[in-house]
Amino acid sequence: MNFDAIFSFLEATSSRSESNWQLANLSNIARLLVPDVITGSQDTVLRADINTLWTQWFLESICDPERFVEPYPGYAHVFHAVNTEIPSIFSNIDAGKRSDLVKQIARLIEKEIQRRQIRSRAAFDSSIKDALWDVYGSDPRCWICGYQFSQWAIDKFLGRVTSELIPQPQFIDYLKPHGINKRDFQIEIDHVFPFAGGGDDDPNNLRLACGWCNSYKSDRLSIYDVAAKPPVIQHPKLGRVSVPHPFWSVRLLSLHRRCEYEGGCDKTVENSELTVTSRHQEGSMNPINLRVTCLDHDHLGSSRFISKTFAERLFKK
Structure with a gap:
C-alpha cells in the first residue's frame, strides 16, 4: 500500500469547492490512478460497471439509438450514421481498420436499438415452471439472496389450491427490507440478463427469485444505474443512519452469493438467506462499504431488525 499515493x-x-468547476483542476484529478484501497473488496464490480457505462455513453455519442427505434429503418442507416462520425474520431488509423471499427460499432448500436424496441412478454407456461422446479429441488431458495420460499409461495407458483397463510414477519431487516409487501414472498421467474435489456426466455437465462429481489433488480445492469447517495432513515435505536439502495444490495448479493466474512464462512445462497452489512461500522452504506453477510457474522446484531409497522412507514412502496 503506497501511503503517498493514497x-x-x-x-x-x-x-x-469552486475548484470542481475549474477544468485544469479536473484534468489533474482525471490523470490519477485510483488506489485499490479506495474501491476495497468491491473493486471488481465498481470498475467493471463504470467501464460498461462509459462504453454505453461512447457508443451513444456516435449514434443515438433513439433515432432509430420506431420504426427501425435497418442496419444500413445505422452503418451510415456511424460511418459519418468515425473518420473524425479515428483519423489516425488506416482505412481498413477504421472500416472494421465502423462495422463493430454499428452492430453494437443495432443491438441496443433492438433492446429498446418494445417486445411482448408472454406468460411462462407450466413446462417452464416445472423445468425450473426440477433444477431447484425440494428446498427452493431465491437465487439472489437465498430466501427460503414458504409453502404458500410454492403452492402459488405451482398453481395449487392452498390453505397456507402468507408469511407475516413481525420484524424487518432495515438494510434489506424484505417482507413489507405481499410480492416480497412470492416466487418469480427472473431473467438473469433482463428481458427489457435483450435477454431471452432460454432456461439458461432463467432463475427463481423472491419478489423483493426481482422487483429491485428489474432491468438494471450496473450499480451506477441508481442514485449515487444512499438514502437516510431515522432508525428507532441507531438514530439517523444511511441505508443502501436496494439495487446495490441485489447487485452484490447476486454476484457474490456467499458470506464475505473475512475469517471464512460456508454460508451461501444455496443453504442460507444472506443480507448486506457495512465493512466499516462507522461508515456510510455505499457500495464501497457494503459486504454480503450471513446473520452469524453480522456486527449489527438485534439492531438490524425493526418492527414491521415502523418499516412500513419507512419503506412501503
Whole structure:
C-alpha cells in the first residue's frame, strides 16, 4: 500500500469547492490512478460497471439509438450514421481498420436499438415452471439472496389450491427490507440478463427469485444505474443512519452469493438467506462499504431488525 499515493489521491479528489468547476483542476484529478484501497473488496464490480457505462455513453455519442427505434429503418442507416462520425474520431488509423471499427460499432448500436424496441412478454407456461422446479429441488431458495420460499409461495407458483397463510414477519431487516409487501414472498421467474435489456426466455437465462429481489433488480445492469447517495432513515435505536439502495444490495448479493466474512464462512445462497452489512461500522452504506453477510457474522446484531409497522412507514412502496 503506497501511503503517498493514497494521501495525494484523497487530497486531490475530496475537494468540495469552486475548484470542481475549474477544468485544469479536473484534468489533474482525471490523470490519477485510483488506489485499490479506495474501491476495497468491491473493486471488481465498481470498475467493471463504470467501464460498461462509459462504453454505453461512447457508443451513444456516435449514434443515438433513439433515432432509430420506431420504426427501425435497418442496419444500413445505422452503418451510415456511424460511418459519418468515425473518420473524425479515428483519423489516425488506416482505412481498413477504421472500416472494421465502423462495422463493430454499428452492430453494437443495432443491438441496443433492438433492446429498446418494445417486445411482448408472454406468460411462462407450466413446462417452464416445472423445468425450473426440477433444477431447484425440494428446498427452493431465491437465487439472489437465498430466501427460503414458504409453502404458500410454492403452492402459488405451482398453481395449487392452498390453505397456507402468507408469511407475516413481525420484524424487518432495515438494510434489506424484505417482507413489507405481499410480492416480497412470492416466487418469480427472473431473467438473469433482463428481458427489457435483450435477454431471452432460454432456461439458461432463467432463475427463481423472491419478489423483493426481482422487483429491485428489474432491468438494471450496473450499480451506477441508481442514485449515487444512499438514502437516510431515522432508525428507532441507531438514530439517523444511511441505508443502501436496494439495487446495490441485489447487485452484490447476486454476484457474490456467499458470506464475505473475512475469517471464512460456508454460508451461501444455496443453504442460507444472506443480507448486506457495512465493512466499516462507522461508515456510510455505499457500495464501497457494503459486504454480503450471513446473520452469524453480522456486527449489527438485534439492531438490524425493526418492527414491521415502523418499516412500513419507512419503506412501503
